[in-house]
Amino acid sequence: MSRIPATQSPAVPGSTDGGGRSTDRRAWVIDVDGCLVRTATGGGAGGTPMPRAVRFLEYLRARGERYVVCTNASQQTPHWYAEHLREMGLAVEDEAFVTAGSAAADHIARTHASGRILAVGGPGFLETLTGRGLDLLGPDRWQEAEAVVIGADDTYQTRWINAAALAVDGGAAFYTCVDVKWFHGGIGKSIASSSAMAAAVAWVTGVEPVILGKPSPALGQTLLRLLDAAPRDVTVLGDSLVEVELAHAMGSEAILLLSGATSAEEAAAIPAGKRPRHVLEDVEALFNLLAPEEKDHPHE
Incomplete structure (x- = not known):
């Protein structure tokens, strides 16, 4: 896995290290849907950039700040999602894009050293897995599976869900990309399909899956390795409570935006020990906080 080069950069206003001292280095984990992009489809597909989202990423790049864009979407490859964002003007390289699937x-x-995996999900999800050298089994070989993993798809087939349940019931490790109930991208909500399929297998087998997307510690470790950053130097930016939970799992700080999955009332109800560093309306409000001299310039 490539790493984002380390650089020196100013801190988020008001951020401190564990001893209360102001830091001068920042690395960012940035959500897509409901944060950078307003969309009804996971990973930013078919959406439009939030006001100032393009300028926000330009600002980070100009100041040498590291960032990884991270989505709980898993249906497509990281390259597919990153290319789509670049077409919108959002500066995200393939190596700086992480999906729940990747x-x-x-x-x-x-x-899992053997690499024998029963994977249930769409072609992009399967391509992401084979790109890591994993041997994906067909449903007729479920007895050989060391692990089962479920990602997003539009057309799940009963034979694959049956094979996944049989493999888990037979002792295979059980993973899901996400366990959130709903997808929020700033335009309504829709069911999180992989969560629903994983819940079906869990209901049948009585085995709960291990989550590998947000807010799992496994994902947090992947992000820290990619950024090559200390936890205290990372800010997780998102519109959902799972991003706040991810930040706590990483030992990092969170900024919560109210432009997608979380209402002001839900943000206010977060327990004191788990609150984000800042709660802001949207990425435009964050950009204005970081670069007040550009506040009155025309929006991108």
């Missing part, structure tokens, strides 16, 4: 592939490749 995080799952990284974890499984590290922890």
Whole structure:
């Protein structure tokens, strides 16, 4: 896995290290849907950039700040999603884009030496797994599976869900990319398909899956390795409570935006020990906080 080069950069306003001292280095984990992009489809597909989102990433790049864009989407490859964002003007390289699917592939490749995996999901998800050298089994070979992993798809087939349940019931490790109920991208909500399929297998087998996307510690470790950053130097930016939970799992700080999955009332109800560093309306409000001299310039 490539790493984002380390650089020196100013801190987020008000951020401190564990001893209360102001830091001068920042690295960012940035959500896509409901944060950078307003969309009804996972990973930013078919959406439009949030106001100032393009300028926000330009600002980070100009100041040499490291960032990884991370989505809980898993249906396509990181390259597919990153290319789509670049077409919108959002400066995201392939190596700086992490999906729940790529995080799952990284974890499984590290922890299951045989690589014999029963994977349920769409073609892009399967391509992400094979790109890590994993041997994906067909449903007729479920007895050989060391692990089962479920990602997103539009057209799940009963024979694959049956094979996944049989493999888990037979003792295979069980993973899911996400366990959130709904997808929020700033335009309504829709069911998180991989969560629903994983819940079906869990209901049948009585085995709960290990989550490998947000907010799992496994994903947090992947992100820290990619950024090559200390946890205290990382800010996780997102519109959902899972991003706040991810930040706590990483030992990092969070900025929560109210432009997608979380209402102001839900943000106010977060327990004191788990609150984000800042709660802001959207990425435009964050950009204005970081670069007040550009606040009155025309929006991108």
